Amino acid sequence: MPVFDDMTLVAELQELLGDVPTYGYRRAWALLRRSRYALAQRRVNAKRVYRVMRRHGLLLERRPRHVSSTRRHDGKVAVDRSNVRWCSDGFEFRCDDGAPLRVVFALDCCDREAMSWAASTGGYIGDMVRDVMLQAVENRFAGAVKAESEVEWLSDNGSCYIADDIEVLSENRTASRSQHPLEARKAMGRPRASLKR
Numbered sequence: 001m002p003v004f005d006d007m008t009l010v011a012e013l014q015e016l017l018g019d020v021p022t023y024g025y026r027r028a029w030a031l032l033r034r035s036r037y038a039l040a041q042r043r044v045n046a047k048r049v050y051r052v053m054r055r056h057g058l059l060l061e062r063r064p065r066h067v068s069s070t071r072r073h074d075g076k077v078a079v080d081r082s083n084v085r086w087c088s089d090g091f092e093f094r095c096d097d098g099a100p101l102r103v104v105f106a107l108d109c110c111d112r113e114a115m116s117w118a119a120s121t122g123g124y125i126g127d128m129v130r131d132v133m134l135q136a137v138e139n140r141f142a143g144a145v146k147a148e149s150e151v152e153w154l155s156d157n158g159s160c161y162i163a164d165d166i167e168v169l170s171e172n173r174t175a176s177r178s179q180h181p182l183e184a185r186k187a188m189g190r191p192r193a194s195l196k197r
Helices: 006-017 025-038 046-055 126-140 164-172 182-188
Strands: 085-094 100-108 114-120 151-155 175-179
Touching: 006 025, 006 046, 025 046, 085 126, 100 126, 114 126
Parallel strands: 085 151, 151 175
Antiparallel strands: 085 100, 100 114
């Protein structure tokens, strides 16, 4: 295997990346490949470009890992008492004429009672979720518009659940929003298992 002199490659890379210091090794390799093609020179392997850039400190700093959301729910979904944790989801089925019917519902994670639901032939929208949230609070707390204590509200990350007005509504009604990962959804099993499509 031939030994290559890295200094000529480093000089070439520094010249190419002088104007665009935010380019990573893949873009640097692409620029190098184009310039060498135009000059009828040999191509350089992408792995070599990466290795040389790493050795000579030309690589970009790695992005910090994404900080996990404070709304994330991990662990057991079922609870021992009612009105501690509620969950919400939606499902869809086709009517005889082929039109879709979409339903959003709220369940208590203790007794699995469907406290409220809303159905529509349109899409899932934030208004449906807000109506379901308000109706659940009113049904569980005897017509009150605010929960007696904080209730954790589990949902997925659908656009109708993460809208800003849902956040404001849940703060005003003493409900803390949580998104749950796939593991919790499997453990919960309620929205998908008890209401099959």
